[in-house]
Amino acid sequence: MGFxxxxxxxxxxxxxxxxxxxxxxxxxxxxxxGWVMSLVPVMLLAALLRRVPAVADSGVVLTSIPWVPxxxxxxxxxxxxxxxxFALLITGIGTLVVIYAGAYFSQKPRDQIGxxxxxxxxxxxxxxxxxxxxxxxxxxxxxxxxxxxxxxLIGFNSGSAGARKAALQSLLVTGGGGLVLFAGILxxxxxxxxxxxxxxxxxxxxLAASSWSGPIVILIMIGAFTKxxxxxxxxxxxxxxxxxxxxxxxxxxxxxVKLGVxxxxxxxxxxxxxxxxxxxxxxxGSLTMLVAAFQALRAEGFKAVLAQSTVxxxxxxxxxxxxxxxxxxxxxxxxxxxxxFYKAALFFCAGTAIHATGQTSLRKLGGLxxxxxxxxxxxxxxxxxxxxxxxxxxxxxxxxxxxxxxxSDWNVVPVVVAVMVNAVMVGVAGVVSIRPFYFGSKRxxxxxxxxTPGLLAGPLILASxxxxxxxxxxxxxxxxxxxxxxxxxxxxxxxxxxxWHGLTPMLALSVLVVTIGVLIAIFWDKIHxxxxxxxxxxxxxxxxxxRWVLGAILGFARRSTRVLQNGDQHRYTAVxxxxxxxxxxxxxxxxxxxxxxxxxGGPLRWPLVIVLALSVFGALATITSRSLIxxxxxxxxxxxxxxxxxxxxxxxxxxxxxxxxxxxxxVLLTAILLRLPARRRHSRTSSERQGDALLAFxxxxxxxxxxxxxxxxxxxxxxxxxFGQTSYLEAHGRNVVNVILVDYRAIDTLGEIAVVxxxxxxVWALLRGAAPARTKG
Amino acid sequence: MSLIFSAMARIFFALMLAVSLFLLFRxxxxxxxxxxxxxxxxxxxxMLALAENVSVARRAxxxxxxxxxxxxxxxxxxxxxxxxxSDRSFLAHWWFEVGSLHLGxxxxxxxxxxxxxxxxxxxxxxxxxxxxxx
Numbered sequence: 007m008g009f010x011x012x013x014x015x016x017x018x019x020x021x022x023x024x025x026x027x028x029x030x031x032x033x034x035x036x037x038x039x040g041w042v043m044s045l046v047p048v049m050l051l052a053a054l055l056r057r058v059p060a061v062a063d064s065g066v067v068l069t070s071i072p073w074v075p076x077x078x079x080x081x082x083x084x085x086x087x088x089x090x091x092f093a094l095l096i097t098g099i100g101t102l103v104v105i106y107a108g109a110y111f112s113q114k115p116r117d118q119i120g121x122x123x124x125x126x127x128x129x130x131x132x133x134x135x136x137x138x139x140x141x142x143x144x145x146x147x148x149x150x151x152x153x154x155x156x157x158x159l160i161g162f163n164s165g166s167a168g169a170r171k172a173a174l175q176s177l178l179v180t181g182g183g184g185l186v187l188f189a190g191i192l193x194x195x196x197x198x199x200x201x202x203x204x205x206x207x208x209x210x211x212x213l214a215a216s217s218w219s220g221p222i223v224i225l226i227m228i229g230a231f232t233k234x235x236x237x238x239x240x241x242x243x244x245x246x247x248x249x250x251x252x253x254x255x256x257x258x259x260x261x262x263v264k265l266g267v268x269x270x271x272x273x274x275x276x277x278x279x280x281x282x283x284x285x286x287x288x289x290x291g292s293l294t295m296l297v298a299a300f301q302a303l304r305a306e307g308f309k310a311v312l313a314q315s316t317v318x319x320x321x322x323x324x325x326x327x328x329x330x331x332x333x334x335x336x337x338x339x340x341x342x343x344x345x346x347f348y349k350a351a352l353f354f355c356a357g358t359a360i361h362a363t364g365q366t367s368l369r370k371l372g373g374l375x376x377x378x379x380x381x382x383x384x385x386x387x388x389x390x391x392x393x394x395x396x397x398x399x400x401x402x403x404x405x406x407x408x409x410x411x412x413x414s415d416w417n418v419v420p421v422v423v424a425v426m427v428n429a430v431m432v433g434v435a436g437v438v439s440i441r442p443f444y445f446g447s448k449r450x451x452x453x454x455x456x457x458t459p460g461l462l463a464g465p466l467i468l469a470s471x472x473x474x475x476x477x478x479x480x481x482x483x484x485x486x487x488x489x490x491x492x493x494x495x496x497x498x499x500x501x502x503x504x505x506w507h508g509l510t511p512m513l514a515l516s517v518l519v520v521t522i523g524v525l526i527a528i529f530w531d532k533i534h535x536x537x538x539x540x541x542x543x544x545x546x547x548x549x550x551x552x553r554w555v556l557g558a559i560l561g562f563a564r565r566s567t568r569v570l571q572n573g574d575q576h577r578y579t580a581v582x583x584x585x586x587x588x589x590x591x592x593x594x595x596x597x598x599x600x601x602x603x604x605x606x607g608g609p610l611r612w613p614l615v616i617v618l619a620l621s622v623f624g625a626l627a628t629i630t631s632r633s634l635i636x637x638x639x640x641x642x643x644x645x646x647x648x649x650x651x652x653x654x655x656x657x658x659x660x661x662x663x664x665x666x667x668x669x670x671x672x673v674l675l676t677a678i679l680l681r682l683p684a685r686r687r688h689s690r691t692s693s694e695r696q697g698d699a700l701l702a703f704x705x706x707x708x709x710x711x712x713x714x715x716x717x718x719x720x721x722x723x724x725x726x727x728x729f730g731q732t733s734y735l736e737a738h739g740r741n742v743v744n745v746i747l748v749d750y751r752a753i754d755t756l757g758e759i760a761v762v763x764x765x766x767x768x769v770w771a772l773l774r775g776a777a778p779a780r781t782k783g
Numbered sequence: 784m785s786l787i788f789s790a791m792a793r794i795f796f797a798l799m800l801a802v803s804l805f806l807l808f809r810x811x812x813x814x815x816x817x818x819x820x821x822x823x824x825x826x827x828x829x830m831l832a833l834a835e836n837v838s839v840a841r842r843a844x845x846x847x848x849x850x851x852x853x854x855x856x857x858x859x860x861x862x863x864x865x866x867x868x869s870d871r872s873f874l875a876h877w878w879f880e881v882g883s884l885h886l887g888x889x890x891x892x893x894x895x896x897x898x899x900x901x902x903x904x905x906x907x908x909x910x911x912x913x914x915x916x917x
Contacts, residue, residue, distance in 0.1 A: 743814075
């Protein structure tokens, strides 16, 4: 494939590069950073658009670079109709978000623009990686990166406690869900022996037939539900509105939250044969729609209403994936496109309104069309698409939604839910576009910040695209929606979008929806006022459950800390020693070699006996001496005696190290003594001392039995022989111990010295705290 | 401290440093290696700190111990990179034979271990020996 093989990784790399240069660009270009940096996603968009004909013709383009060949993980990418659609949305809307963010932050310090755009580009790279990855492990890495960048963006105003709390909540929910998803991915890998989506799709029968298919489906669904904010994980998305509005428009409406939908759609073919899969999706999606529609009626903030309607839209998508048939596939793809267009535009308009007035509550906004005339028009256009009125693209996608429901083998319940929820969406559309901009002109008398080209580009382009696609839907249908839906369905679908379908049952439902929706919009104040103050509902549909779980975990952590970390060194030592005793005892009793009580170390040599007696003497002196210095020296005696034992048994390396360690230990402990009282007091009662003695004897006994059992068992010498033979020939060293440390097992050593470094740094920092007002570190 | 200890400390310091380097470089074929060598070197600096004072030992070290520790870790890490280039395997060492002398990236790795041990031990020892009342 040559150069072509690096094209998709290249797309991700360019986005990453954007993240790297964003800060510098902000310092150089200041207010114009948004326009300049938007060139990056425009380039990516162009590169991806070039691929549209190839994908529409052949279906799938695969590329791959080996990454961890020993684990079968490849840096492989798959461009098909579905992932291309997502990649185009990510880069296309990303372009507008970058322009908008530049204008939105234009009055903020330059480093804030840089930091924000850097995170947006990092997120863009993560999103592109997630949707383009063919290897599930690679996909998972990027998936978690989207959770992390989302965390950073929600908590962007880190001075606000609300933002920090919302950021943590989203990270715990989506990151935790990601771990569940990872478990599912690993189970797939174990069962099929591959992580490649392409191969998994080809061998879907095998996976569906395996006995692990149930757990795999559940784990993957939980991962998708957390990311796409489905019941019971729906609460994090509305709270995530603490993020700056450009981030909300990008992450929490148009792209990231659709990843769960993306994942479910990817696995739809694989799990289609499992009857519970579709049913669960329809039920969960419908429940999410109902809860979100209800919450949308209660919500007060401009962004909060939009967020709740986003949750409802995600519910619609999940439900659509749960339905069978090609119409459902087309409806899913069409709704993803329509929703991304109008919802991002509405978020942009909301951001401009909030930015101009400093007010977030819909009840305090009004008459903004005097100050923001173009934004008002864009908001109306976008919300007409959201309401599903002709000639907007939202109308077409809603017709397909109803058609998918009516042609499925489900009963009337999902249709009723969809009618109700869509009616609420119509009401929301009316409330978010007409009220703040055209009604209640007395509420706002002045604005801090007017419209600038950067603030208008996004909403205008998206809103007018909504009409254009609605009027001429066929071009988009053939080039993008058709290939994407075919990928989803598993077989080619001939999609022909048309605005006018004739007098169909779907049209009747649309009329019904609009009628109820207009009524909701008219009586919004009454409905909203009646629902707003219900505390019980807030607990049931909000994040009450999350807070209860989090509180329980924190309470458990506090209690266990009080017991385990009480600051008493005796307690720590006792816990560690008891754990070692138990571990060794369990290991020996359950081991294959059995327990032996008779030492078999050959004849007893006199020199060894003398050395051992010396070490016993040292130990006795340590515990009986009243002076700390004498105790220290006695500990040293025991240590040196052990070193001599090593030497007598032909382990010079070990002995050498033991000597050096013992010397330094005594020196270190003496240094600590400088800071302690010189006299030693008995701080332990006699019963405590008896307990200590018991532990010490227990430890000694277990060690004795362990060594006796080990020497009794036959030793497998194959490894030693291999090292002995190859040490000089392959690793150029005769000292096998050292060669193992620096060559055969070098990565272990690297890990160990890294641990040493970090542990030492921690202790060093603690000592620094204990000695304040020091001039030199 | 006594005059004799103080006078002898300088000589022993030099000797112990030499021994520590000797241990480090012969480690590949005879008993020794970066870990032991590092411990001996740390002892040498500790003795200097005891005989004179900590600031003398700090000056003798030139580098801040924490810097030394970090540099050691980096050196050990980077010694593994050539192997990635040639064998696509991290820490697969390169070797150069100059006559009977075998030199390789494994030696660099061992020097890294040496630096980590010296820096780690000394950053604690210096802290502890400095008079907390100062």
